[in-house]
Amino acid sequence: MAGEAERAQDRRRSLLRTAEDLFAAQGYGEGWFRGVRERVGISEEAFRQEFPSPEDLMETLVDAMLEEALEAQSGVLEDPSLDAAEKLRRLFRGLAAWKLRRRAFFRNLALAAYREENLLLLQRLMGVMEKRMVPLTGELFRQGAREGVFSLSDPEEAAEQILWMLRGLGPRVATVLESPSLAGAEEVVRKFSAISRSMERILGVPEGALGLGALFRETLHAWFETLTGPETGRADPGAL
Numbered sequence: 001m002a003g004e005a006e007r008a009q010d011r012r013r014s015l016l017r018t019a020e021d022l023f024a025a026q027g028y029g030e031g032w033f034r035g036v037r038e039r040v041g042i043s044e045e046a047f048r049q050e051f052p053s054p055e056d057l058m059e060t061l062v063d064a065m066l067e068e069a070l071e072a073q074s075g076v077l078e079d080p081s082l083d084a085a086e087k088l089r090r091l092f093r094g095l096a097a098w099k100l101r102r103r104a105f106f107r108n109l110a111l112a113a114y115r116e117e118n119l120l121l122l123q124r125l126m127g128v129m130e131k132r133m134v135p136l137t138g139e140l141f142r143q144g145a146r147e148g149v150f151s152l153s154d155p156e157e158a159a160e161q162i163l164w165m166l167r168g169l170g171p172r173v174a175t176v177l178e179s180p181s182l183a184g185a186e187e188v189v190r191k192f193s194a195i196s197r198s199m200e201r202i203l204g205v206p207e208g209a210l211g212l213g214a215l216f217r218e219t220l221h222a223w224f225e226t227l228t229g230p231e232t233g234r235a236d237p238g239a240l
Contacts, residue, residue: 015036016060016061019057020102023105024104027111028108028111029112033054054121055120058121070132072098073095076094083143083147084141084143085149085150085205085210087143088137088144089215096216096219109125110173111178114171126167130163133163134159135159137159137162138158142155150204151205152202152204162199162202169191169192172187172188176220176224188220189216192212192213192216193216196213197213
């Protein structure tokens with residue numbers, strides 16, 4: 001039985017890797033959903049028994065990817081020599097680098113999630129983010145309160161508030177990813193800078209103490225340069 005369970009897990013991991021690769025190449029929709037099944041070579045009945053819809057497959061895929069990404073940050077999160085603020089900075093930096101390494105996947109994900117016809121997909125993805133990120137950041141905020149690094153009374157509520165603020169930035173980011181422009185990128189930077197200041201107020205730290213605004217600017221520079229490229233003649237991302 002143990003061998004059969006391991007083989008099932010291996011098949012599932014292989015299917016999800018195929019789903020990730022194919023989505024990065026062609027984006028979201030029934031064509032992607034059908035293509036995954038065809039590439040892994042299983043019957044439609046067996047495939048739909050596990051993943052009845054494209055939303056089910058994408059929810060499972062993003063959840064598995066995020067779980068893996070957070071496991072990669074466990075060394076930082078469990079380091080007793082780091083205070084909560086430094087752990088939070090390193091967590092955000094690590095997740096930003098992880099997304100950048102999978103830029104084609106996350107660009108297509110943002111473009112799909114914020115289309116009006118994909119509201120169910122967006123709801124599923126937000127559920128994954130809440131499940132994975134609220135408990136983790138809530139625990140960091142609780143640690144920070146114990147250390148005196150953060151000043152807040154309800155760590156879980158703070159985690160939910162910050163996640164909701166970041167959600168609001170999603171449509172603007174998707175617009176910039178779809179049609180890169182200097183003006184659009186500058187607007188996103190301004191919005192995130194305002195969110196980072198609000199985060200710092202929620203956590204009770206001085207403005208700029210977490211350095212998240214600078215981190216987001218660096219990350220957007222990298223995304224912007226990747227999307228435009230030097231040959232396009234578009235605005236220099238260094239001007240942001």
